[in-house]
Amino acid sequence: MDVNITVFLVLAPLAAWMYPVYVPPNSTAYIHADLPPALCNVTGTLQIDKPTTVACVNTALQPAPLRGSLSVEYPTPPPQPPPPAPEAPIVAVAAGAAAAAGLSHLASNRRELLAAPVVAIAARVKRAVAEDPARREILNVVEKMGAATLSQIAKATGRGWGAVQWHLYVLEREGRVRSVRIGPFTYYYVNPRAAAEVILSSVDPETLSPEDREKLDLMASSL
Incomplete structure (x- = not known):
């Protein structure tokens, strides 16, 4: 099963966008993220073996646009090419005034988010058919x-x-x-x-x- 989203967010000051990734017991999931590294804790391709949250935090004092794409792949059965992502982007505006205190705490712990247990998956990917x-x-x-x-x-x-x-x-x-x-x-x-x-x-x-x-x-x- 694959989950694919295209993201367009306008993060208010001290606001955050979070996407929880569920991982079944005794399994793994692959996260493929094309998100701004200055705002988000996950970019590139990662492998996880426990529930993780993809988080993008705007700690600035002015609104910040967030654009990118995110896909999650559960490789059981073996991974298959995901279906095309929806053409219309997901649009949301996050207001952060009421949640500033909690989001400030989240922003202060970005290093913990970045230290989530992820492992490079290059060694686990089978070489695809050259003539695809x-x-x-x-x-x-x-x-x-x-x-x-x-x-x-x-x-x-x-x-x-x-x-x-x-x-x-x-x-x-x-x-x-x-x-x-x-x-x-x-x-x-x-x-x-x-x-x-x-x-x-x-x-x-x-x-x-x-x-x-x-x-x-x-x-x-x-x-």
């Missing part, structure tokens, strides 16, 4: 575009976000594509030099952080 037509199509799109976000790939292939996210996850674990986070976006690519050129042409270099600039410089200098 959906993954071959996605790989061709990524190679042709040089660097592309999840939404750009979904639009180019006409596939749902959830399905594209799953196939990208498998391709990345196989080492056939790579990803890099620049600003609020995660880009997927095959050739790092070509990807650096595409990303630099699509952003204002003056807005790049030193960390992001260093990532792109390393990619541009790759052989």
Whole structure:
């Protein structure tokens, strides 16, 4: 069973959005999260063996938009590609005035949230069939575009976000594509030099952080 959501939230000051993930006894679940790391305690792909809460906390004194996607996979029976995510995003506005005290406590314990028992699952993922037509199509799109976000790939292939996210996850674990986070976006690519050129042409270099600039410089200098 797979659960897929597209998230668009406007978090009020000192507000939080939380999504509890249930794990059956003696089982595991995979969380695939494309959420802002500055706000949320889970990004990337994680494996859990006990109930966990995906939490995004706005500790700033002004509203903060939260965009991204989240899917939860229960790999019993063996994992299958999830169905396409709903086209319409989930829209919510969280008011935090009444819950400021409790949310402040939650924000102060973000390190405990980040320390939730999660283990990398690369060793547990079976290598997918190389000639899978959906993954071959996605790989061709990524190679042709040089660097592309999840939404750009979904639009180019006409596939749902959830399905594209799953196939990208498998391709990345196989080492056939790579990803890099620049600003609020995660880009997927095959050739790092070509990807650096595409990303630099699509952003204002003056807005790049030193960390992001260093990532792109390393990619541009790759052989």
